[in-house]
Amino acid sequence: MAAKMSKSDYVKNEIKASALDLIGNTPIVALDRLYTGPGRILVKCEFMNPGASIKCRSALKMIKRARESGELKPGDPIIEKTSGNQGCGLAVVCAVLGHPATLAMSRGNSIQRVIHIEALGAKCIRVPQVEGTYGSVTFADGQAVEKEVMKIVEETGAYYVNQFSNKANAQAHYDSTGPEIWKQTGHHTDVFVATVGTAGTFAGTSKYLKEKNPKLLAYVVEPAGSEPIKGEPITKPLHLLQGSGYGRIPDLFNYEYMDGTVSVTDDEAVKYMKLIGEKEGLFVGYTSGANVAAAVKLLESGQVPKDSWIVTILNDTGLKYTPVPKEML
Known part of the structure; x- marks a missing residue:
């Protein structure tokens, strides 16, 4: 019988000790087929975590x-x-x-x-x-x-656990998501864009990236009609962006690290969710579609410099969703 491997053996043989070692260090992919520029949209593939999301x-x-x-x-x-x-x-x-x-x-x-x-x-x-x-x-x-x-x-x-008020939620992204993005882009990140549920991803990642690049612009993505962070009244509490846009400002959110918001409709989220699949071969969920839609909007509207590298998140796999009837769109 083979002897039990030590921790050093795991490193040496590149064998992971458990599923916990599969969390993080997700790759970044350029959506150069979906968006041809000027500027560039880069996405962090969080659906590759063992639970299939960020x-x-x-x-x-x-x-x-x-x-x-x-x-x-x-x-x-x-x-x-x-x-x-x-x-x-x-x-x-x-x-x-x-x-x-x-x-x-x-x-x-x-x-x-x-x-x-x-x-x-x-x-x-x-x-x-x-x-x-x-x-x-x-x-x-x-x-x-x-x-x-x-x-x-x-x-x-x-x-x-209380994810909505647990500071370790945001700290996870300050410790891992932000540093990974900064390293993977060769310290070239001009804009960060993310939907907000608990606000952990946005709060932790934007804080880290702004510390590294004070000129970085960070934008929150909100579903059209449910934009409390922007300061708008809630007119459409029902939307497709599950896990985001709850109609309140999350406890973990901090305006200090935000430069603006981008509104995305259900139709726009669905459109880009499909384009990410058809153009880039990646099957993702609605908030991922919304993130990419927002990145395109920022570049095409001139709200950010036209040659910006925008980094956003593919939050989860499209396999987590049941097709939604057209009457809900």
Whole structure:
């Protein structure tokens, strides 16, 4: 029988010790077929994380931070509210570290996320919608999920991850996403663009990149009609950008690192989601389409220098979504 490998052997043989070592260090791809310039759109392929989204980064950081602080003991159960991606990320981390996980999400979020979460050994609770419809989840729907989560916390004492207010969420992106982008672009990043759900990705990444390049411009992408960060009244709480545009300014958001906002319609998000597939061979979700739509808008409108390199995020795989009926567009 072969001897058990040491940690140095793992490095030497390039064998990963667990799925946790697959989180981060995702590649950046140039969308030169979709957008031919001037300027350039570069995308970080976060769907390549083991939970198939960028949320694996924050999941790992939040759980590790809780374990280090002693708030979460080995084997303790965790609970979290999620639109699905954070739940998948937490399910990956908890499977490896041995924490029973319960994830609560709205029935409006795609069923594929439930399948993914439960395939990783976690429990998924689907909470009935208050005002949304399948494929479109509102702030009120999210509040219903939170109410269910807090009830379970009170009954069981499970550790509540609380991604929307957990500073380790943003720190994950300051520690990893930002530095990776800066290194991978050869320190050539002029503009950063991202949709906002918890605001962890935008807050952490934009802070790091602006520290490296004070002239960098950072833009928030908001669904048309649900633009609280821009300061507009909410006129369209129902939209396709699951996991973003909840109709409130997130606790983790910081205006200090934002230079402006870009509004994207459902039709624009769908258009670019399809173009990313048809032109670049990458099947991604609606917020990824919105990010790329926003990048194109910034370059074509002249809001940023025409030769800018814009970096944005492909947040998750398109396999997490059920096709949405045309009447919802």
